[in-house]
Amino acid sequence: MTIEIEKLHPLYAARIHGVDIRKPMDAASLAQIKAVAAEYVVCVIGHDTPPTNDEHIAFSAKFGPLQRGKAPKIAGTEMRIAHPEILDQSNLDEVGEIYSDDDRRLAYKRANRLWHTDMSFYDVRATYSLLAAHLVPPAGADTEFTDMRAAWDALPDARKAEIAHLEVEHSYWYSRVLGGGPQPTDEERITRPPARHAIVHLHAPSNRKALYLASHAQNIVGWPEEKGRALIDELIAFATQPRFVYAHQWRLGDILIWDNLATMHRATPFDDRTFRRDMRRTTCREREIIDA
Ligand code: OGA
Ligand code: MN
Numbered sequence: 001m002t003i004e005i006e007k008l009h010p011l012y013a014a015r016i017h018g019v020d021i022r023k024p025m026d027a028a029s030l031a032q033i034k035a036v037a038a039e040y041v042v043c044v045i046g047h048d049t050p051p052t053n054d055e056h057i058a059f060s061a062k063f064g065p066l067q068r069g070k071a072p073k074i075a076g077t078e079m080r081i082a083h084p085e086i087l088d089q090s091n092l093d094e095v096g097e098i099y100s101d102d103d104r105r106l107a108y109k110r111a112n113r114l115w116h117t118d119m120s121f122y123d124v125r126a127t128y129s130l131l132a133a134h135l136v137p138p139a140g141a142d143t144e145f146t147d148m149r150a151a152w153d154a155l156p157d158a159r160k161a162e163i164a165h166l167e168v169e170h171s172y173w174y175s176r177v178l179g180g181g182p183q184p185t186d187e188e189r190i191t192r193p194p195a196r197h198a199i200v201h202l203h204a205p206s207n208r209k210a211l212y213l214a215s216h217a218q219n220i221v222g223w224p225e226e227k228g229r230a231l232i233d234e235l236i237a238f239a240t241q242p243r244f245v246y247a248h249q250w251r252l253g254d255i256l257i258w259d260n261l262a263t264m265h266r267a268t269p270f271d272d273r274t275f276r277r278d279m280r281r282t283t284c285r286e287r288e289i290i291d292a
Pocket of ligand 2: 117
């Protein structure tokens with residue numbers, strides 16, 4: 001396999017040509033893809049037809065232990081995709097129809113429009129997410145990214161010194177409500193308690209420091225709420241300046257790999273009451289999680 005790289009942004013993000021995840025892959029090719037992912041942190045691999053769920057899962061498993069489970073379990077809803085490794089990111093219900101207006105999942109999905117990184121609300125964080133495009137609405141519906149290594153590098157040294165020691169508390173429900181979703185039921189809330197993470201960490205694959213923030217970030221540990229909120233808002237605004245942002249225009253069959261420990265991303269609005277958008281995600285974790 002001959003792999004070619006097309007840069008998509010001056011700072012990061014690449015399309016990888018010459019790869020088909022549906023076909024057997026030799027160790028050298030896989031090592032090359034991993035090296036590209038380590039450096040570029042957002043990588044796209046295109047296909048003429050979307051990979052099947054099984055092909056998607058098999059490829060994803062090469063990047064680390066996969067998240068398995070019915071998360072998030074929203075009370076009273078069933079699953080459209082039965083594979084426990086796949087998170088359904090579509091606007092479709094269990095029979096493939098666009099969500100009804102009162103479907104609680106719709107409001108929660110819209111929280112993806114806030115800048116975030118996946119699963120920062122867990123102690124064992126997400127490393128790579130792999131999102132596959134099975135149906136793209138006619139007017140598109142980009143996913144936007146930002147490079148949190150570039151953002152950290154660009155911060156003034158004095159600011160870096162002030163914040164480097166801080167810890168942030170992340171909560172899934174915080175971002176759902178922030179995104180306009182309903183307050184969770186008690187049963188839902190206990191499925192996802194908050195987690196604490198350093199505000200900056202070493203991104204091991206590229207050996208660069210990266211800010212670690214998300215819409216899930218609800219406060220700075222040990223700070224009054226308002227002061228913490230102001231710092232989180234300031235840093236998210238800084239990190240998402242246009243110069244750091246890559247907007248991915250989806251093509252059917254794309255599979256996008258991003259590193260949650262070095263990026264943030266967000267969905268952009270589209271007419272989700274009229275058009276179907278079928279996106280499916282697998283997620284790798286920092287280590288294997290049993291029963292979560
Ligand atoms: C995700 C996500 C954004 C989108 O799958 O984690 O945030 O555009 N998706 O669907
Ligand atoms: Mn996401």
